[in-house]
Amino acid sequence: RFIESAPASSLTDLFRLVPGFQSYFVNAGEPRVNYHALADSYPRRMEVKVDGRSVYESIFTTVIWASLGLQLQDIDRIEIVRGSNAPVEGSNAFIGSVNIVTRSPLNSGGTRVTLSRGSDAIGAVSASQTGQLGRWSYRAAANYQRQDGFDDAPGTDMDDSAEGHNVNWRGIWAPNMHNTLDIHIGFSEDRVGVGGDEDFATHRYRGQFQKLQWSHYTASGDEVTALFYHNSLQTTADESQRLFSSLLLAEGVPEAYLPVILADYPDRLLTVGFNDTQADRWELELQRSFRWGAQWRGVTGAAWRLDSAKSELLFGRSDTLRRETQRLFGSVEWQPQSDLTLNSAATVEHASGRGNYRSLRLGGNYQPNPQSVWRLSASQGERMGSLLETDQFVALRYDDDIILDATIIAGDELETEKLSAYEIGYNHAWIDRRLNFDGRWFYEKYQDMISSRREFFTDEQRQPAVIFAGVDDQRRRVGVRRNATNILMKGYELELSYRPNPRWLVNVSWTDFDVSGYAHKYQWPDDYFALQYYRVPRASRSALVSYRAEQGWQLSASLYYQGRAKWQDGNDTEPYLRADVELSQRWQLPGGRELKLALLAQNLGENYTEFYTTNQFGSRYIVSLQWFSL
Numbered sequence: 001r002f003i004e005s006a007p008a009s010s011l012t013d014l015f016r017l018v019p020g021f022q023s024y025f026v027n028a029g030e031p032r033v034n035y036h037a038l039a040d041s042y043p044r045r046m047e048v049k050v051d052g053r054s055v056y057e058s059i060f061t062t063v064i065w066a067s068l069g070l071q072l073q074d075i076d077r078i079e080i081v082r083g084s085n086a087p088v089e090g091s092n093a094f095i096g097s098v099n100i101v102t103r104s105p106l107n108s109g110g111t112r113v114t115l116s117r118g119s120d121a122i123g124a125v126s127a128s129q130t131g132q133l134g135r136w137s138y139r140a141a142a143n144y145q146r147q148d149g150f151d152d153a154p155g156t157d158m159d160d161s162a163e164g165h166n167v168n169w170r171g172i173w174a175p176n177m178h179n180t181l182d183i184h185i186g187f188s189e190d191r192v193g194v195g196g197d198e199d200f201a202t203h204r205y206r207g208q209f210q211k212l213q214w215s216h217y218t219a220s221g222d223e224v225t226a227l228f229y230h231n232s233l234q235t236t237a238d239e240s241q242r243l244f245s246s247l248l249l250a251e252g253v254p255e256a257y258l259p260v261i262l263a264d265y266p267d268r269l270l271t272v273g274f275n276d277t278q279a280d281r282w283e284l285e286l287q288r289s290f291r292w293g294a295q296w297r298g299v300t301g302a303a304w305r306l307d308s309a310k311s312e313l314l315f316g317r318s319d320t321l322r323r324e325t326q327r328l329f330g331s332v333e334w335q336p337q338s339d340l341t342l343n344s345a346a347t348v349e350h351a352s353g354r355g356n357y358r359s360l361r362l363g364g365n366y367q368p369n370p371q372s373v374w375r376l377s378a379s380q381g382e383r384m385g386s387l388l389e390t391d392q393f394v395a396l397r398y399d400d401d402i403i404l405d406a407t408i409i410a411g412d413e414l415e416t417e418k419l420s421a422y423e424i425g426y427n428h429a430w431i432d433r434r435l436n437f438d439g440r441w442f443y444e445k446y447q448d449m450i451s452s453r454r455e456f457f458t459d460e461q462r463q464p465a466v467i468f469a470g471v472d473d474q475r476r477r478v479g480v481r482r483n484a485t486n487i488l489m490k491g492y493e494l495e496l497s498y499r500p501n502p503r504w505l506v507n508v509s510w511t512d513f514d515v516s517g518y519a520h521k522y523q524w525p526d527d528y529f530a531l532q533y534y535r536v537p538r539a540s541r542s543a544l545v546s547y548r549a550e551q552g553w554q555l556s557a558s559l560y561y562q563g564r565a566k567w568q569d570g571n572d573t574e575p576y577l578r579a580d581v582e583l584s585q586r587w588q589l590p591g592g593r594e595l596k597l598a599l600l601a602q603n604l605g606e607n608y609t610e611f612y613t614t615n616q617f618g619s620r621y622i623v624s625l626q627w628f629s630l
Contacts, residue, residue, distance in 0.1 A: 003075055005505050005546035007556045007582035007600055009116075009622055011070050011100070016560045016578075017542045019440070019493035019509040020082055025610045025617070026570070028120075028149035029162025029192030031065050032611075035082065035096040037446055037487050037515070039536055040568035041611070044386060045417075047085065047093035050100045051184065053211045053229045056092050058307040059279035059314070061386035064233065067188045067207040069143055069166025071126050073112060073626070076103045082440065082493065084421050086359035086381040087345035090303070090327050094383040094419060095444075105130050105137040106172055110592075110630040118600075118622030121148035121161075138171040149193060151607065151616045158614060159202065164190030178218070184211040201273060202238040207231070220291070227285045235311075237273030244268055244398065265398060272396070277311040278320075298332035309387045316393030323387055324352040341365045354390070357382035357416045371433075375425030375440075382416040385450050389481050390414055408452055408479035415483050418447040434500055440493045446517070448483035451568075454522045455480045477522075487517035487532050507544040514538070534572075539563035552586040567611050576608035578617075592630035599623055 008014050012031040015023040022034045026041045034043035044061035047054060050068060057064055078100050085093040109130045116124040126143035142165070149160035168186030190205045211229040218224070245258055245267045253261070287301035303326070310320040331345035342364045350356050363377030384390075395406040421444045429436045454477045491513040498506040515532055522528035540563065546556040560578045567573070584598035602620040610617050 001499075001505060002507070002544075003072060003078070005548075005554075005556050006544060007558050007580040007602070008072060009118075009122075009600055009602065009620075010065075011068070011072065011075070012065055013580075014072075014078070017507065017509065017544055017558060018080060018082075019495050019511045019540075019542075022537060022540075022562075025150075025615055026612070027162075027192060027194050027615065028147060028160040029066055029164075029190070030194055032062070033065070033098075036444065036513075037095065037489055037536055038449060038485075038568060039565075041570065045092075045094040045383065047089045047097040048100070049098065051102055051182075051211070052099065052213065052227060053184070053209065053231075054092065054281070054283065055231065057231070057233055057279060058281045058386065059233065059235075059277065059309040059311060059388060061388050064190075064205055064207070066162065066164055066190045066192065067166070067205050067233065069141075069164075069168060069186060069188050070100065070102070071114070071141075071143060073114065073126075074102050074128070074141065076101045083377070083423055083442065084359070084361070084379045084381045084419055086383070086419075087347050087361040087379060088299075088329060088331055090329070090347055091349060091357065091359065091381070091383040094381055094417065102170075103130075103139070104172065105139040105170060106174065108139075110628055112626065112628045114624060114626040116145075116622055116624040119620050120150075120618075121146065122620070122622055123147075124624075133171070135175070136171045136173050138169065140167075140169045142167040150614070151618050158193065160193035160615075162190065162192045164188065164192075164205075178216060180215045182211070182213040182215070185209065203274065204236045204238075206234040206236075222291065223289045225285075225287050227283075227287075229281075229283055231279075231281045233279045235274045235277040235279075237275065240271060240273035240275030240313075241269040242272050244270055247272070247396070265402075268398075270396060270398065270404075271312055274311065274313055276318075277313065278309070280306075280308045282306045295335050296332065298330065300330040301328075303327040303329070307387055314388060314394060315391055316395050316397065321387055321391055322352075323354070326350050339367045341367075349384075351384050354384050357384055371429045373425075373427045375423065375427070377421075377423045377425075379419070379421045381419040381421070383419075384416050385410075385414050385481070389450050392481060406478045408481070411453075411480045411482045414450060414481065415448050417449050417483070420445040420447075431500075434498065436497045438495045438497075442489075442491060442493075444487075444489045446485070446487040446489070449485035449487065450481055450483060451485040451519050452479035453482045453484045453520050454478070456523070482520070484520040485517070485532070487515065487535075489536075490514045503548045503550075505544065505546040507542075509540075509542045511540045512538065534564055534566040535568060537563045537565045539575075552588070554584045554586075555582075557581045570611040571609070571613045573609045573611065573613075577605065578602075578608065579604045594628040596626040596628075597624075598626070 006014055012023050012033055015021040015033045020035055022039050025031050032043055035046050042060050042062040048056055048063045055063055081097045084095055085097040089097045112128045114126045124145040128141035130139040144165040146163040166188040170184040173181045186209050188207045192203055194201055194203050209231045213227045216224045283305040285303040289299045291297045305325040308320050308322045312318050327347055327349045329347035333343040335341045345361045348358045359381040361379035366374045390410050392410045394408045396404045398404055423442045425440045427438045494510040496508045517532040518529040521530045541561040543559045548554040558580045563575050565573050580602045582600045584596055587595045600622040603617055607616045607618045
């Protein structure tokens with residue numbers, strides 16, 4: 001009901017209405033979702049899954065949302081854990097976790113076709129077929145979408161357009177009531193304009209995945225699952241190489257000097273973009289849920305994961321890097337009396353070449369009456385840096401032995417990131433649970449967070465130094481990944497939901513953060529520590545109101561407010577208030593058919609800035625037509 005009611009055009013729009021989350025565009029075709037701290041162009045500390053399969057990509061260490069190919073009508077529900085879920089999901093769930101559950105072909109059927117057209121040359125076509133093939137229940141889906149991107153900011157000319165398509169097939173075989181086999185495969189291709197300020201490029205993503213899951217349900221109510229999946233993502237850029245001479249001119253080297261330099265270093269093509277970038281992840285997970293009598297229940301499991309990444313641009317080498325990770329995890333819940341539930345969870349991980357790290361959580365729920373629940377939890381978590389964070393070496397190379405310049409490199413002996421989190425929560429329901437309040441007050445201490453620190457890059461590290469010497473003193477600095485950031489975050493998240501009857505839905509959320517701490521940004525020429533006061537929006541508000549009439553029409557409206565932000569690797573953005581409205585009409589046709597026409601208006605007001613000042617989000621209008629047949 002919440003997903004159907006929200007005036008949203010994409011999956012990431014929904015997270016604007018969830019307390020504590022930030023949903024933003026790095027570029028028009030590159031949406032991002034983050035929870036709480038350290039939001040940047042590649043948020044990497046929140047686990048995101050689709051039907052239990054991690055889509056946390058292993059080379060950019062984030063979620064490429066465009067490659068998921070999910071349409072809102074595909075989604076059954078979204079399971080969200082606000083706060084560290086590392087003791088259950090592993091270190092990827094350092095600050096939270098999301099599991100997007102799609103509609104099962106076991107519980108649905110029919111053919112659905114959707115057409116959309118809107119401003120900014122927005123266009124989309126999607127189709128799906130759900131049915132039976134022998135003893136298999138299946139769903140096949142395909143979609144195509146495109147857009148021209150944001151309005152150009154004054155004084156800029158950029159191409160942030162996006163275009164992509166996706167196909168996937170899912171089949172479920174249930175030979176009996178105790179066993180199911182779930183197979184899911186998919187393929188996607190996307191082209192997006194990326195970059196910030198005036199530095200833009202075009203990236204092309206080609207992704208695929210395969211998932212196999214077996215579930216067994218015992219007569220006693222226990223469940224055993226075995227999950228295996230493989231994700232693959234290939235990235236290329238339109239301009240991956242440039243002539244050495246053109247780079248020299250772009251850096252300000254006088255043209256008269258070129259013959260002297262090229263006499264010792266002949267002109268040649270140098271790698272400047274993603275020309276051969278490949279990331280793969282294989283994972284096998286075994287899990288068992290169980291019950292001991294009426295008071296105890298729990299989950300135990302083990303997982304094995306292999307991440308591989310290849311990118312001459314990102315790692316400064318042409319071979320493939322690999323990291324193997326093993327994880328043991330478990331959780332247990334004890335209900336000593338009807339109004340009290342205690343729970344604990346823990347995980348231990350081992351990464352090849354990086355050692356062991358662990359996470360632990362203790363919690364309890366107290367229900368003084370049928371309408372109220374108090375929650376209390378404490379957790380300690382660790383996160384090891386990704387392959388990119390621990391092995392990155394972005395440099396401009398003349399050849400294998402000569403480095404002309406470097407942008408960012410990985411520091412030696414990175415430690416694990418650490419999080420200590422404490423939470424008090426309260427939930428209360430009134431009017432036969434039609435009115436519900438949920439509050440969460442939290443204290444989170446982030447230590448040894450991995451960030452980039454500018455350090456001295458010596459002439460011995462970059463050769464031949466004479467080429468760029470004196471052109472720009474900034475050339476003597478390079479970003480080095482260090483455990484250089486510490487943050488303390490306190491605050492609360494409040495949510496009030498009212499459903500007086502099946503036709504109405506009202507939802508309001510209110511979030512405030514108190515953020516302190518610092519990042520060691522520069523070590524050369526002088527030490528500089530940047531305060532983290534505005535590194536996340538300190539205030540956000542949302543409201544959703546939806547009414548569904550008997551005649552088949554529905555009107556939904558949402559408001560979203562975000563406070564000032566100074567994004568980690570973006571620009572300063574001012575507070576903004578965004579209003580979205582959607583009006584739709586459904587017609588029931590003979591033969592089990594249905595037709596739905598919808599008009600969506602996003603940001604009914606002035607333009608506002610998202611992440612980069614070049615991202616000017618204006619008013620958008622989208623018309624969609626959906627046809628469904630059983």
